[in-house]
Amino acid sequence: MSKATRTDPRSSAPHGADSHDLIRVLGARENNLKDVSIDIPKRRLTVFTGVSGSGKSSLVFNTIAAESQRLINETYSSFVQGFMPTLSRPEVDVLEGLTTAIIVDQQRMGADPRSTVGTATDANAMLRILFSRLGKPHIGPPSAYAFNVPSVSASGAITVERGAKKAVKATFNRTGGMCVRCEGRGTVSDIDLTQLYDDSKSLNDGAITIPGYGSDGWNMRLYKESGFVDPDKPIRKYTKRELHDFLHHEPTRMKIAGINMTYEGLVPRIQKSMLSKDKEAMQPHIRAFVDRAVTFATCPECEGTRLSEGARASKIKRVSIADACAMQISDLAAWVRGLDEPSVAPLLDALRQTLDSFVEIGLGYLALDRPAGTLSGGEAQRVKMIRHLGSSLTDVTYVFDEPTAGLHPHDIQRMNDLLLRLRDKGNTVLVVEHKPETIVIADHVVDLGPGAGTGGGSVCFEGTVEELRKGDTVTGRHFDDRAKVKETPREPTGTLEIRGASANNLRDVDVDIPLGVLVVVTGVAGSGKSSLVHGSIPTDEGVVSVDQAPIRGSRRSNPATYTGLLDPIRKAFAKANDVKPALFSANSEGACPTCNGAGVIYTDLAMMAGVATTCEDCEGKRFDASVLEYHLGGRDISEVLAMSVDEAAEFFGEGEAHTPAAQRILARLADVGLGYLTLGQPLTTLSGGERQRLKLATHMADKGGVYVLDEPTTGLHLADVEQLLGLLDRLVDSGKSVIVVEHHQAVMAHADWIIDLGPGAGHDGGRLVFEGTPADLVAARSTLTGEHLATYVGA
Secondary structure (H helix, E strand, O other): OOOOEEOOOOOOOOHHHHOEEEEEEEEOOOOOOOOOOEEEEEOEEEEEEEEOOOOOHHHHHHHHHHHHHHHOOOOHHHHHOOOOOOOOOOOOOOOOOOOOEEEOOOOOOOOOOOEEEEHOOOOHHHHHHHHHHHHHOOOOOOOHHHHOOOOOEEEEEEEEEOOOOEEEEEEEEEOOOOOOOOOOOEEEEEEEHHOOOOOOOOOOOOOOOOOOOOOOOHHHHHHOOOOOOOOOHHHHOHHHHHHHHHHHHHOOOEOOEEEEEEOOOOOHHHHHHHHOOOOHHHHHHHHHHHHHEEEEEOOOOOOOEEHHHHHHHHHEEOEHHHHHHHHHHHHHHHHHOOOOOHHHHHHHHHHHHHHHHHHHOOOOOOOOOOOOHOHHHHHHHHHHHHHHHOOOOOOOOEEEEEOOOOOOHHHHHHHHHHHHHHHOOOEEEHHHHHHHHHOOOOOOEEEEEEEOHHOOOOEEEEEEHHHHOOHHHHHHHHHHOOOOOOOOOOOOOOEHHHHHHHEOOOOOEEEEEEEEEEEEEEOOOOOHHHHHHHHHOOOOOOOEEEEOOOOOOOOOOOOHHOOHHHHHHHHHHHHOOOOHHHHHHHOOOOEOOOOOOOOEEEEEEEOOEEEEEEOOOOOOOOOOOOOOOEEEEOOOOHHOOOOOOHHHHHHOOOOHHOOOHHHHHHHHHHHHOOOOOOOOHHHOOOHHHHHHHHHHHHHHHOOOEEEEEEEOOOOOHHHHHHHHHHHHHHHHOOOOOEEEEEEHHHHHOOOOOOEEEEOOOOOHHOEEEEEEEEHHHHHHHHHHHHHHHHHHHOO
């Protein structure tokens, strides 16, 4: 029965429950939104578009989805809420008609080596049960096949009182599948001792070459004055006992210069102080030392499978669980379909469905043992989608963040079909997207803008795709833009030879990458582009590689601190006011004493969600009141950090505040399309595309001759792609070589040279299917990329 005819049996009027067809937002002010009020139709596919920084994510993720999740979390007990992420109520007057929101974003999955594609979905769990039932020889329960469960056996008396009876249990055993040598990581790390010390020198001559072990420091004094080794004797002349005490001695308490200290061997000391920490968060010189000193090798015991010998020996039809996880998922799905065992029929059905979902979503080229941390943002988002594809839930709001990121034009149609399928099950689908190929399938389009940052935050248009095409908004005007193939490509100045590239799925690829021009490496998702570019191009001093990995930094980090812009600003303020530069840092002497320069005060409410409130003393400005009395060009430091990049460029360009060093950095930020970012915006709020462009702006000052970019158009509006192409041209014209991994047809058309990998994904890819100019690719139409590019340019 259609909704229009469904009525209350006692009345001819439509039922009141059927009238809730809208998500209503009134007065949204989150981030840069300017009192946005909008009605979004339910059970339809709505696409939110607009230039980068116009407020799309602020409306969709930070307002609608955040409030939906917060309300759901409040239905749980305080105890359970303590284990959930803290969500504060968004800045909005009214939100009505919300449904349960499922967010499928591009946040990278955990970098722990024990987190794999199989463990991130339910595929591994189902395989473990399957092998525990059918594997020969039988070695134990499902945990016996799990590489993150160690085997444990313990004995002793455990007394359990039940009334008058007392039961004694003497032993406890648990069979796990973890490899004992590598503890389920698949690799073992070894320390290169030659990087720790120079054995031709004595300690007094400065033998230790580790950062922080200078001749006068406490670290060095510990070894010199411990009494375990002779500080005047060259290390190569140590006896076996002395060398053991120097390198591997167990922790021992002792007094050195009247101070209680713990002496231990150099190797365990380095492991605890440096190797157990997040490498990305280290200072550059320490990170460089760790890269030199630590070597990772495949575990010799489990050969990288992470599993114990017993788990590897148990097989079904001559295939072990390690073999199954190493298979390409499309092959594994075929193998599972060949198993016919009535005793586990429901399990086989569920496993088949999950594996088929991988293939359907375009991830059939992955293997279940692929570490989750190595997936790109787009791949991670599609892996998260898998659990929702077979879901029976309806009337749910699905929220996607650029689901086409990392997808070749050939794969976008498949993603569109999945989005429409979710909608047709009766769900509300909200998509933040820039690509016309996906915008075109929307039932409803919301265009935010008109500009970015403070120039955005308003709804410029809402309606159908046809109305958008005719509308006078930035998106409407650029919707049918098509780049032209470059007629006269630049001439290369040299070549970068790659021979026998075989990383991941590459099949002994030989290719000459021309230098001094714009090279685009393309191909369907999983064809081997990243393996070729990141695995084969030597990362020496001349190569600047800019990817989309998250920037490690706390909420105190911002574009000004990350790019080094804050240094010339602080010095300019200090010079103008004749005080110390440290006063103008919210992480140093100038910090507000109440909130320690954070701008907010975090109140921990034990098992309930904590609360962040704006600091009353500094009103969120982060600086001590006395610091704000110092001015430069009529502005205090908090006002400067609240400026956008474009405003700051104008401010530091003339008059009293003229600062050439700051101008140079601001010009680079504007060049990469980040003119709308405020200098003090926390890095944790940036999107993947913004992070990459921020890194690019920082690296543009490097001396590198070769720039390697990984999908720089991610998160860029159609209108901004033009600006990016101009930037790439300027880099090439200044004598640099630019190599871009990209699917965007406008970038392909603009290239001087194209390298196309394929023809398919996984073991169906990894080959060079075309190299030449874009015009030749369009004329030949010999590959999937060629066909799509020809259609795009209208050839």
